Amino acid sequence: MNIDKMEFVSWMGRIMTRFDIMSEKIKENQNDLNSIDGEQLLDNQDVLQLLKISPRSLQRYRSNKKIPYYTISGKLYYKLSDVHQLIRDSFSKSVRGCS
Incomplete structure (x- = not known):
């Protein structure tokens, strides 16, 4: 399977965006647990x-x-x-x- 650099960068960008969203949700849940x-x-x-x-x-x-x-x-x-x-x-x- 071969993908070009632009496609790889695009995929990595989407993955990192999802990680950021998950990180925010974890922080929100942690704040709920600590209250x-x-x-x-x-x-x-x-x-x-x-x-x-x-x-x-x-x-x-x-x-x-x-x-x-x-x-x-x-x-x-x-x-x-x-x-x-x-x-x-x-x-x-x-x-x-x-x-």
Whole structure:
């Protein structure tokens, strides 16, 4: 089977376009999996990076019920709004402590 270069390039272009479409659909599905009730879920690593804390500190926040979490298939997740609330609470405590 012989095909010329132009036909080959055309076929490869169509294949790459389909890969791009599939990639977008996978990203959409991944975003759906990482959300609950339309709210973004973060895993441990996301929260550690966002708050710039150690894994032990995050464990302490969970144990002290400072941050709600959800276990899905053995993995811990946190609602983004709960993380934001923790930040607001921590900030307001530090402002009150300075008065």
